[in-house]
Amino acid sequence: MIGAIISHYKILEKLGGGGMGVVYKAEDITLKRIVALKFLPSELTSDQQAKTRFLHEAQAASKIEHPNICAVHDIGQTDDGDTYIVMSFYEGETLKKKIARGRLKAEQALELAAQIADGLAKAHAAEIIHRDIKPANVLVTKEGIAKILDFGLAKLKGETKLTQTGATVGTLSYMAPEQVQGQESDARSDIWSLGVLLYEMLTGNPPFKGEHEGALLYEIMSADPPPLTNGTSDIDPEIQQLVTKCLEKDPEERYQAVKDVSVDCRHIKREMKTLRQMSGSYSHTGRGDSPSLSKMYPGSRSPRYRSRQTWMAISAALLCIVIYLTFRELSKETKETPFPILGELTRPENCQFYFVGAHAGPPALSPDSRRIAYVIRQRNDLKYLWIRKTDELVGRALNNTEGASYPFWSPDGQSIGFFSGSMLKRIDVESGVVKDICVANYGLGGSWNRDGLILFASSRSEPIYTVSEHGGNVVAVTERDSAKKEIYHQYPSFLPDGVHFFFLARTIFTGLGPNPDEICVGSIRSRERKTILKATSNAVFSNGFLLYQNMNNRNLMAVPFDLGALSISGESIPIAEVQINGVDGGGVFAASNSPTLIYQKPPTSSMTRLVIYDRTGREIGAVGGRTMTGGPSVFGQRAAYCDVRFSPDGNKVAYAVVDSLEGLPHIWTYDLLTFEKKRVAYSKGQDRLPVWTRDGKEMFFCSNRNTLSKNCGGGAAFELYRKSLLSGAQEVLIPAWAQYCSIQPFDCSPDGRYLAFVGSANQLHPGNQSDILTLSMDGKNTIRPFLEFEENEWDPRFSPDGKWMAFCSEQTKQSEIYVTPFPGPLNPEPISFQGGQERTGGRGPRWASNGTEIFYLTLDSKLVVAQVKPAGPTMQAVNVTPLFRVSAPSYAGNYDVSRDGSKIIVNSFDESSGPTVILNNWTELLKKR
Secondary structure, three states, X not given: OOOOEEOOEEXXXXXXXXXXXXXXXXXXXXXXXXXXXXXXXXXXXXXXXXXXXXXXXXXXXXXXXXXXEOOEEEEEEOOOOOEEEEEEOOOEEEHXXXXXXXXXXXXXXXXHHHHXXXXXXXXXXXXXXXXXXXXXXXXXEOOOOEEEOOOOOOEEOOXXXXXXXXXXXXXXXXXXXXXXXXXXOOHHHHHHHHHHHHHHHHHOOOOOOOOOHHHHHHHHHHOOOOOOOOOOOOOOHHHHXXXXXXOOOOHHHOOOOHHHHHHHHHHHHHHHHHHHHHHOOOOOOOOOOOOOHHHHOOOOOOHHHHHHHHHHHHHHHHHHHHXXXXXXXXXXXXOOOOOOOEEEEOOOOOOEEOOOOOOOOOOEEOOOOOEEEEEEEOOOOOEEEEEEEOOXXXXXXXXXXXXXXXXEEOOXXXXXXXXXXXXXXXXXXXXXXXXEEEEOOOOOOEEEOOOOEEEEEOOOOOOEEEEEXXXXXXXXXXXXXXXXXXXXXXXXXXXXXXXXXXXXXXXXXXXXXXXXXXXXXXXXXXXXXEEEEEOOOOOEEEOOEEEEEEOOOOEEEEEEXXXXXXXXXXXXXXXXXXXXXXOOOOEOEEEOOOOEEEEEOOOOOOEEEEEEEOOOOOEEEEEEEEEEOOOOOEOOEOOOXXXXXXXXXXXXXXXXXXXXXXXXXXXXXXXXXXXXXXXOOOOOOOEEEEXXXXXXXXXXXXXXXOOEOHHHOOOEOOEEEEXXXXXXXXXXXXXXXXXXXEEEEEEEOOOOOEEEEEEEEEXXXXXXXXXXXXXXXXXXXXXXXXXXXXXXXXXXXXXXOOOEEEEEEOOOOOOEEEEEEOOOOOOOEEOOOOOOOOOOOOEEEEEEHXXXXXXXXXXXXXXXXXXXXXXXXXXXXXXXXXXXXXXXXXXXXXXEEOOOOOOEEEEEEEOOOOOEEEEEOHHHHHHHO
């Protein structure tokens, strides 16, 4: 056809083609201009419906004149009866080709999305719904102008329907849920498609994927796309909010007008540009740690909010300066009164602060508060110690500190103590020389006094020790109180005299027993101690105050502390909300004797959802939608979802979820095939830890619905229940040993003869805080102890043949996965303990593939699979393979694996860390309270 003249158009070249049209570049001989001619493909010329849609496109587009919609000039027919549309010609490429080269920068994607929204707004005003917005239908000109193409599937007011009732129109990957169901679509369906398009521009990948049409339909109807921030660094949380609102499943929850999308896109873009210009004066180091936008503002606050807060802070500071200068002039006052100055600790691009998790710990301030030590987790998952001056924007990594955790400064600020592997170490900041001090099994905090003595917490089963800064003998300076059922001491922090120190005395399953955790004062000269507060927090002395965290509301508290009397001398005052490390306990904050405070804010919005992955970490499904975290603390954690379990056939999921009205967790089941959801347990208490029987017909669970246990000091204890899953079945209480404060079920044996459960807070043997027992299911309900070591054991799981049991234990002073024969003889063999520089530990064993694989989570949240095989009386790991990282809470029911090992369901947090704030003269805040 090249060179042919059709009417007064000369065909010059073919531009492209698709299922509904072939486009040629042509010259309008009469008007001497270049146009584009679109022809119906030859194979569709006899298809009357295709012809009707082709004409429909011209009619729809011709009704709209807008810079972001491709202009239609004419419609004609060749002598052979072929219909064509005459359109404007633009130099450029489709958005599909542009995305194929890689994801777009955030500002470019926002601008194009705003332009597309503008064009759609014009169409919607003309009561035309496009219904097929996708990258192939958007052309981007050389000038960066978006042009919407192909109105062939558009819906016009008053048109005769081109499809049968209930039929779907559009491209499946970009269709809204109501479209894929064949329901009536409106302008909000275009908004959904625009959200999909914006997501793809920002990430380079569509939000919904599936190997076949059924899988894709499931994704669109039931799954939430991965967060935009996965693998990216320039996506501000406000962009995530915008896309999320476009992609709400329910049209009523989406943007209601596409013009609002345009307005928000441009607003975010302007804010990003302003912030980039503000940061443009900062120097780049060439190491990838220059202060990009995402690093200057790493938190979950929107840029609009941060910008407003920044200018408010500046304005407030200037106002204070003016008032102060005026007052000084009038009163001849010359004494300065510094005002708090707000700043942020930034992180290298594509790296994360490691403040929360196992082997994590808060940042540390040097004694003069001029430098900060902190741990960064790099893209390769390795963790290193970093330092940064408080008056600079970039930091530097310290060599030879791989696996670092819980940093703390020497009194002269020349060295930093830290834990790595199974050692307590020190590094000279200037020379970079690293020296081993002593063995520390785990490392849960340290402190250093002027006499060269170091306090440190070694593991989850030990007291506080002292050691010389040069190494040598290790001496215990605290003693665990067995009467209070203490299991270890944590977070030592010297007071100014270098003799006394704060520390945290830990029990287990805080709140179940009569003795909650305590902040205490100890002495290096004796093992005497004094209780200061009932709290689960690290504690620091600064400027006459004890700083600690209220775990119920995340508030960082300051309470006056009398160093002479070693006691509180006033009321606690809240300062700010602070992030909590739910794994090791405590808050992410640090202070020194100077009036400087550093802390990480919690995320402003934290969502949790049940996501199903394959072994590569690709999301293949979901159960329910996102739910806000919160509610009561359940077994030490806060999450809306918890305790997820696949049914034996892998077709259903049981889980507990916090009721939004009651604020308590209850158990539900979800059918992955029919999407049917049913509630299992009904009570006014907490219902937790569902366990399917191997035939899938019954379920065990625990509940504190009607028990005030004397053994638990009057607190609510969890008891064991059994229930048939048949409609109308009653829940049956199963009596368990009264010596345990709480009972938690975990697994049923394959032959249906035993239930493995954990008894917590043993009253007869206080040293045994968490034991594994079995319940016979022969109708006699006989209970027998299986593992009653002094160390804690939990999360028992039967092998598929019932001959082995995997479980967690702290025999190596941190959580590891063990396997032992069942029912005996006991011969525990560690599966997860690999030794090496960075001990990763293990939690959550899950058998799969007929007993040849054990999945588990490392303590820094990587999912791994161990190939295992029997070796005489032991089970050994012959190969351990990391799969992918998860974002899940730390308790035992945070994930599960299907029997065949093909599906992994994870209770996933969708949250980004809050900003890490540096606050000078923090005591000024107390005057405002």
